[in-house]
Amino acid sequence: MKLSLIAAGMLAAVSGTALAASNVTLYGVLDAGVTVSKQHGGSTLVNMSNGNWLGNRWGIKGEEELGGGNNVFFKLEQGFELSSGKEASEGKAFNREAALGLNGSWGTFAMGRFGGLSSDSGSYSILGGAPYTTSFSTIGNMYSAFYLTDRYDNSVVYQT
Numbered sequence: 001m002k003l004s005l006i007a008a009g010m011l012a013a014v015s016g017t018a019l020a021a022s023n024v025t026l027y028g029v030l031d032a033g034v035t036v037s038k039q040h041g042g043s044t045l046v047n048m049s050n051g052n053w054l055g056n057r058w059g060i061k062g063e064e065e066l067g068g069g070n071n072v073f074f075k076l077e078q079g080f081e082l083s084s085g086k087e088a089s090e091g092k093a094f095n096r097e098a099a100l101g102l103n104g105s106w107g108t109f110a111m112g113r114f115g116g117l118s119s120d121s122g123s124y125s126i127l128g129g130a131p132y133t134t135s136f137s138t139i140g141n142m143y144s145a146f147y148l149t150d151r152y153d154n155s156v157v158y159q160t
Helices: 002-021
Strands: 023-029 032-038 044-050 057-067 070-079 097-104 107-115 151-159
Antiparallel strands (some): 023 057, 032 044, 070 097, 097 107, 107 151
16 A cells, blocks of 8 residues: 555656646637628528638647757647537548657757648648639638648658
8 A cells, every 4th residue: 555655656746747847738719700691582691600710720739848959849730610510621630730840950850740831721831822813702711812732641841
């Protein structure tokens, strides 16, 4: 009995130390609105719209200092529909971004699921899209006005 109490105390002390040294953040974006539409001769439709300006998401990210100016980090981000709670991409956990990496004065190295270079989404997008057409169908529908790439699994990134 005494041995198990001592072991439990040591485990609590070690886990408390590790938790205090880490930087973990839970975050999210909720974006919804009401759309009202009516076609000539038809009835008025009132709907809840999801992600008008930004995609709805929740995520967990964290960073741990390794010493010498180097850090290890992770980011797990899930998109969803606010009106139903359904995940944005069926069958993919953390469908927006899932990353594990290292960074320091030498740059950033990461592995996981990221947005493409011209995706205008994720941590490593550099182009933000290229003009393709002239109008937005809705404020948040970037794909109607820009030629954008998607997110990719099993990616490796090195950023200087």
